[in-house]
Amino acid sequence: xxxxxxxxxxxxxxxxxxxxxxxxLGLYVVCDGMGGGNAGEIAxxxxxxxxxxxxxxxxxxxxxPLIGPSDATGSAPANRLASAIRAANDVVHRESGSRLxxxxxxxxxxxxxxxxxxxxxxxxxxxxxxxxxxxxIQALTTDHSWVAEQILKGxxxxxxxxxxxxRNIVTRALGVESRVDVDLTEIPVRSGDMLLLCSDxxxxxxxxxxxxxxxxxxxxxxxxxxRLIAMANDAGGDDNTTVVIVALRDELQAGLWERLxxxxxx
Amino acid sequence: xxETLPQSAKLVVKLLGQDSRHIELTHETVTxxxxxxxxxxxxxxxVSGHHAxxxxxxxxxxxxxxxxTNGTAINGRTITRHQLRDADVITIGQHRLVFxxxxxxxxxxxxxxxxxxxxxxxxxxxxxxxxxxxxxxxxILAGKTDRLEYSLAKQVNVIGSQDGAVIRLTxxxxxxxxxxxxxxxxxxxxxxxxxxxxxxxxxxxVVGQQDLKDGDQIEVAGVKMTFCLLSETKNTSR
Numbered sequence: 001x002x003x004x005x006x007x008x009x010x011x012x013x014x015x016x017x018x019x020x021x022x023x024x025l026g027l028y029v030v031c032d033g034m035g036g037g038n039a040g041e042i043a044x045x046x047x048x049x050x051x052x053x054x055x056x057x058x059x060x061x062x063x064x065p066l067i068g069p070s071d072a073t074g075s076a077p078a079n080r081l082a083s084a085i086r087a088a089n090d091v092v093h094r095e096s097g098s099r100l101x102x103x104x105x106x107x108x109x110x111x112x113x114x115x116x117x118x119x120x121x122x123x124x125x126x127x128x129x130x131x132x133x134x135x136x137i138q139a140l141t142t143d144h145s146w147v148a149e150q151i152l153k154g155x156x157x158x159x160x161x162x163x164x165x166x167r168n169i170v171t172r173a174l175g176v177e178s179r180v181d182v183d184l185t186e187i188p189v190r191s192g193d194m195l196l197l198c199s200d201x202x203x204x205x206x207x208x209x210x211x212x213x214x215x216x217x218x219x220x221x222x223x224x225x226x227r228l229i230a231m232a233n234d235a236g237g238d239d240n241t242t243v244v245i246v247a248l249r250d251e252l253q254a255g256l257w258e259r260l261x262x263x264x265x266x
Numbered sequence: 267x268x269e270t271l272p273q274s275a276k277l278v279v280k281l282l283g284q285d286s287r288h289i290e291l292t293h294e295t296v297t298x299x300x301x302x303x304x305x306x307x308x309x310x311x312x313v314s315g316h317h318a319x320x321x322x323x324x325x326x327x328x329x330x331x332x333x334x335t336n337g338t339a340i341n342g343r344t345i346t347r348h349q350l351r352d353a354d355v356i357t358i359g360q361h362r363l364v365f366x367x368x369x370x371x372x373x374x375x376x377x378x379x380x381x382x383x384x385x386x387x388x389x390x391x392x393x394x395x396x397x398x399x400x401x402x403x404x405x406i407l408a409g410k411t412d413r414l415e416y417s418l419a420k421q422v423n424v425i426g427s428q429d430g431a432v433i434r435l436t437x438x439x440x441x442x443x444x445x446x447x448x449x450x451x452x453x454x455x456x457x458x459x460x461x462x463x464x465x466x467x468x469x470x471x472v473v474g475q476q477d478l479k480d481g482d483q484i485e486v487a488g489v490k491m492t493f494c495l496l497s498e499t500k501n502t503s504r
Contacts, residue, residue: 036323073420073449076430097347100295103330104323104349116443117459118422134474177349186421188446188457188475 002028003221004244007229009201010237016040017199017242018048026114027055030127030242032199034173035105039096043107043175046095047088051111054084074184078120081113082182085122085174092175106173110141110197112246114189121185125170128203130211131187132194137212140185144172167204189248197244202228205235221245275327275350277320278364281308288366291327296320298358299332312336312359320350320365327365329356401496402454402478404447409489410437418454423447425486426459435487444487447478454478454495462486 002023008015016033018041029051033044058064058080067086070079088109096102108125121129126143142148146169150156161167174180189195194215202211206228214227225243232241277296280286289296289306296305299317308317314334321328327350331338339357340348348354356363403417412434416423423432426443435444443459457475458465465472466485478484480495 075420075422075424078421097330100321103321103328104326116424116428118424118446186448187450188422188448188459190457191460 001221001249002244002246003225004028004242005222005225005229006242007201007233007240009240010233012238012240014038014041015240016044017201017240018044019197019242019244020048020052021244021246022052022056025052025055025059027052027111028114028195028197028244028246029109029111030197030199030244031107031109031174032125032127032201032240032242033105033107034170035096035102037101039102039105040107042095042102043092043105046092047107047109047174050088050091051084051109054087055080055113058084068182071184074186075115075118075120077113077115077118078122078184078186081111081120081122082184085109085111085124085182086180089174089180090178093178096175104176106176108170108199109174112195112197114246114248117188117190119187119189119195121187122182124172124174124180124182126200126203128198128200130196130198130208131189132196132212132215133192135212135216137196137208137215139208140187141183143170144183145170168200191249193248195244195246195248196228197242197246198228199240199242201239201241202232202243204232204239205237206231215245221247275365275367277306277356278366279306280362280364282310282360291320291322294322298363299334306363308358308361310359310361313361317358318356326350329354329365334358400449400452400454402447402449403494403496404433404484404491405494406433407483407490407492409487409491410435410440411489412436418447418449421449423449424459425489433489433491435489437488440487444489445484447493448475454493456484456493458486 002021004019004021006015006017006019018031020029029048031044031047033040035043066079066083068083096105108127110123110127110129112129113120121140123141126145128139128141131138131140147161147164147167151161214224224245228243229241275291277289277291278286279289297319298304298306299315300308300313301315316332317334318331318338328347329350330347336359337344341355350365352367354365403415406414416433420432424443425433425445427435427440428442444462445456445458445465447454447456455475455477458472467476468483478493482493484491484493
């Protein structure tokens with residue numbers, strides 16, 4: 001079960017965020033585009049499309065060649081996810097060279113691929129994935145941003161980072177160069193877990209503790225998404241906000257049914 | 267917006283047989299070529315009419331070759347499109363152009379940008395976050411598996427009969443996934459899979475997840491194994 005919503009916010013004319021949620025594939029993606037004019041929208045739209053297409057094709061044809069190096073610490077699906085992101089990088093990068101007003105466009109990406117009971121997470125930039133489990137919330141991605149690097153180096157506190165005028169600067173993005181370095185993580189997940197994929201429109205203004213409060217509530221997923229977006233807009237609505245919430249009860253069960261069905265049909 | 271410094275960059279132009287001069291890169295686009303309508307016109311038959319251009323996108327400059335006959339190189343490498351960084355040397359024929367960004371030493375502080383709310387990219391910052399790397403393995407003591415020793419090299423190591431399982435169970439009724447051993451930053455933990463009958467660590471039932479210590483005895487799906495944590499090795503700078 002999932003709910004995905006995207007909102008332009010209060011200050012922007014365009015929504016440069018794009019997302020995809022495909023439960024049969026187990027794929028959930030959020031991209032936050034950047035670039036002049038409408039280039040940001042183009043970049044994020046191209047990226048989600050390319051990632052989705054690569055994984056859909058790989059589901060039909062497991063022999064589809066992997067793009068880029070295979071990571072020995074990752075499973076086959078995790079490597080496939082990274083491959084999809086590299087494919088998207090190529091598409092966005094090529095397109096950025098095709099028109100003057102697309103030059104330099106790019107996008108962040110956070111993508112989650114669920115296979116059996118393992119979740120693969122790939123990301124580039126400052127869109128995040130949070131895992132909600134047993135009443136706690138944990139970010140499973142580390143922003144590729146200038147302020148995040150300052151925090152890791154210990155020269156800036158979280159509070160200073162929130163106030164920094166440079167908090168919008170990402171140190172990695174999809175499509176800006178011909179190659180992209182993808183962060184790949186895998187964790188076992190279980191029934192009852194919830195995932196939240198979001199663009200920085202949410203995390204700029206809304207603290208994790210407030211997100212936790214919403215996710216711990218008893219409301220249905222669409223209401224939770226609405227509340228999160230409303231909180232981002234209450235905090236200023238400076239940027240586009242996208243949230244994808246996935247509740248891992250039905251997803252894992254669907255996987256089980258799928259397995260049973262296959263066993264009996266085959 | 268607290269900062270009002272203009273984002274500036276310049277091009278130090280060293281044309282063959284001429285004194286060097288510089289051009290401020292203020293325009294959105296600077297064109298380079300033999301013809302007079304270029305921002306920087308170079309009278310040299312080796313230079314194409316419209317040879318290359320420098321495009322500014324928000325705070326970032328890109329050099330693009332305009333399908334010139336003799337090509338455009340950055341730091342000795344031929345390019346079609348390249349994001350310019352401070353001190354990049356552009357070579358066109360025998361002429362040299364050096365790109366200089368408003369001195370912001372060692373990428374510590376990125377230059378201010380036009381629209382601070384917009385997401386902007388900055389590259390070339392260091393990422394030296396490699397911590398110590400842990401390695402671990404399990405030794406099989408009893409039960410049906412395809413090997414007797416497994417190294418836990420993956421982030422998520424599945425114990426089961428499924429394709430891609432690290433610890434491959436080969437018993438007839440072995441579940442596709444019985445449990446998983448996951449590596450998270452500096453530790454390993456184990457958790458039972460959905461529908462797994464039981465997972466014991468040192469004889470105690472594991473319900474959620476449990477951190478593993480060197481020497482822990484794991485028992486799942488009819489297989490007994492010992493978890494071994496190997497010595498940490500510092501992953502020094504690559």
